[in-house]
Amino acid sequence: MIYREKVEMKGFTGSCLCRAITYNSNTAPLRTFNCHCEDCRKCSGAPYLTNIFVKEDDLYIQGTLKSYIHQSESGNKITKKFCDQCGCQMFSLNEGRPGLVRIHAGTVNELLVIKPQGDVWVSKKIPSIKIDESLDQFQKNFA
Ligand SMILES: [Zn+2]
Ligand SMILES: [Zn+2]
Numbered sequence: 001m002i003y004r005e006k007v008e009m010k011g012f013t014g015s016c017l018c019r020a021i022t023y024n025s026n027t028a029p030l031r032t033f034n035c036h037c038e039d040c041r042k043c044s045g046a047p048y049l050t051n052i053f054v055k056e057d058d059l060y061i062q063g064t065l066k067s068y069i070h071q072s073e074s075g076n077k078i079t080k081k082f083c084d085q086c087g088c089q090m091f092s093l094n095e096g097r098p099g100l101v102r103i104h105a106g107t108v109n110e111l112l113v114i115k116p117q118g119d120v121w122v123s124k125k126i127p128s129i130k131i132d133e134s135l136d137q138f139q140k141n142f143a
Contacts, residue, residue: 021063
């Protein structure tokens, strides 16, 4: 029984575009949200960003990341981590959520791991972007 639980415990892996940076998470995502805030749009160049949250301690990263630090709308310091070769934006750290890391879901290798439970910052959404009405929606961030 214990053996079987171990087998079913799901981690996942990922990389940047050029694969100079690779990572693996020891655990399944804690939560996953599509974020429509301007920071996520501007940093990724995409109409919205799907973020997977895991504990920092469960994430193992190989390769050299560059950092860019900025302030979120709520005033927290945000650190964006990206590949210094291909520029792929991979991770975000928010001082307001210590111990957690946001993985940008487009970098994940195992596509079935990416299961958003809702959309946040819907108030900032690009009007033409359709969202899944069956998922939770938050006008701002989740609590
Ligand atoms: Zn790269
Ligand atoms: Zn965002």
